[in-house]
Amino acid sequence: MRGDYYWIAVPDRWNGTLVVHAHGGPRTGAPQPDDPLDDLNRFAMTVREGYAWAGSTYRRGGYGVRMAAEDTDTLRQLFWDSFGRPRRTLLHGQSWGGNVAAKAAELYARDAEGKVVWDGVVLTSGVLAGGTRAYGFRADLRAVYQYVCHNHPAPDEPQYPLWQGLPEGSRMTRADLAERVRTCTGVGLPEAQRTPVQKRNLADILAVTGVEEDELVAHLAWGTFLFRDMVQRRLDGLNPFSNIDRVYAGSHDDAALNAGVQRFAADPMGVARLAYDADLSGLIVAPTLTIHGKADPTAFVGNEAVYRDQVAAAGRSELLVQTFTDERSHSALHAPEYVALFQAMSAWLDEGRKPTAASVAALCETAKARYGQACAFDVDFKP
Structure with a gap:
């Protein structure tokens, strides 16, 4: 039927x-x-x-x-x-x-x-x-990825808080995102074709976040397109994520990473609304x-x-x-x-x-x- x-x-x-x-x-x-x-x-x-x-x-x-x-x-x-x-x-x-x-x-x-x-x-x-405990690692991934790669958003694009996923009016597609990841990390290329910088970038991102290579684009896509939907359509633009006290570890230079990564504090009402919708x-x-x-x-x-x-x-x-x-x-x-x-x-x-x-x-x-x-x-x- x-x-x-x-x-x-x-x-x-x-x-x-x-x-x-x-x-x-x-x-x-x-x-x-x-x-x-x-x-x-x-x-x-x-x-x-x-x-x-x-x-x-x-x-x-x-x-x-x-x-x-x-x-x-x-x-x-x-x-x-x-x-x-x-x-x-x-x-x-x-x-x-x-x-x-x-x-x-x-x-x-x-x-x-x-x-x-x-x-x-x-x-x-x-x-x-x-909701309030299952998605924070993707907010961390967005922050760590951006510190390492500087291309999501790119320097010549409008800058925005990463927890938003994407800014209003963005026309980015998953294919666009995958290309940016490929440029920075070599994911999608044979390992022999990756540059030393790409290999180091990828190693840093994976070591710090715990995400596996073949899932990197997928998790970034959720932290991009799903975050846009969640924040803009469900939470009235309020931020449910925080990395203020997060100490990132595993990169080739953790001190620089923790000093330079984008930081954001959760809005209590954003957390409350997400908890009401999705927590158990x-x-x-x-x-x-x-x-x-x-x-x-x-x-x-x-x-x-x-x-x-x-x-x-x-x-x-x-x-x-x-x-x-x-x-x-x-x-x-x-x-x-x-x-x-x-x-x-x-x-x-x-x-x-x-x-x-x-x-x-x-x-x-x-x-x-x-x-x-x-x-x-x-x-x-x-x-």
């Missing part, structure tokens, strides 16, 4: 459980009708295993966790209205959609009559540190199961530690189980690992068997023959 901006798939042998998917990003372009098809293809194993699946775009591109959470709950209601209430309804969030799903689980856990809406929550590679309370009321690659280069595994501590502070740790794999991947882990998550959640809800990292890993071992992919769980890891 396809709508203007959503896709619903119900298998012939439906097990009675619906998976409502909150997609990642944020996608800064205008929503396209076929966007949910990419998400369905990525998580097609859910339908293959007998789950119904529903996914949508959000009402507009760009940042807005509460907006996306409301749209996700609206999709759930659309399915219920069209097909009847399923036996179980699971909420699934991937990447930034993990933040969206965790927020939706807090805001829409029960309906106006107190009845449960989301039976369980599955969060994969989630940005679970919330930890007050979960539905069983929640997560998975994260230990070497995730996009949403760092430390997001899980922040979320674990928030849930513990709220006194809800008994409802949270976290699992980790040895993968260096973000957008797609191994298919049988996802299968194991949803099977473990179903058993938790239907039979009261709270999963452990070891029990999820065992389910993966059973499922891997069907998908021809390995299981990479590290059952002893804790961030």
Whole structure:
């Protein structure tokens, strides 16, 4: 079933459980009708295993966790209205959609009559540190990159506070940004074609920020185009980021870096507005199961530690189980690992068997023959 901006798939042998998917990003372009098809293809194993699946775009591109959470709950209601209430309804969030799903689980856990809406929550590679803690490293990256490269903005362009992402009226594209990164660091060129200065510039940026080479352009793009959307459209131009007290280390001359880097202080109202939109309370009321690659280069595994501590502070740790794999991947882990998550959640809800990292890993071992992919769980890891 396809709508203007959503896709619903119900298998012939439906097990009675619906998976409502909150997609990642944020996608800064205008929503396209076929966007949910990419998400369905990525998580097609859910339908293959007998789950119904529903996914949508959000009402507009760009940042807005509460907006996306409301749209996700609206999709759930659309399915219920069209097909009847399923036996179980699971909420699934991937990447930034993990933040969206965790927020939706807090805001829409029960309906106006107190009845449960989301039976369980599955969060994969989630940005679970919330808005005020998940994006500061990209503000640091903008500051360090600009100190090293001096080309974003270039000296002959209008200068602006880097936390704005871009100034009003800018027509920069991602390709333009990639070219500037290539000029300064050689990223995109074979290593043999990079100059000594480019190699030193790249080494300094990566060492100080912890960003990996093949993710440098992507993280700078989020710190450019997403920051513009977040600050200008969500925060009324207020700054939610600060590097006033940051001590940068790892470059060939840290003293010069710390003396010369652009500094900026967060506006308290900017922080408050971002926290209201995107931070998480930890007050979960539905069983929640997560998975994260230990070497995730996009949403760092430390997001899980922040979320674990928030849930513990709220006194809800008994409802949270976290699992980790040895993968260096973000957008797609191994298919049988996802299968194991949803099977473990179903058993938790239907039979009261709270999963452990070891029990999820065992389910993966059973499922891997069907998908021809390995299981990479590290059952002893804790961030």
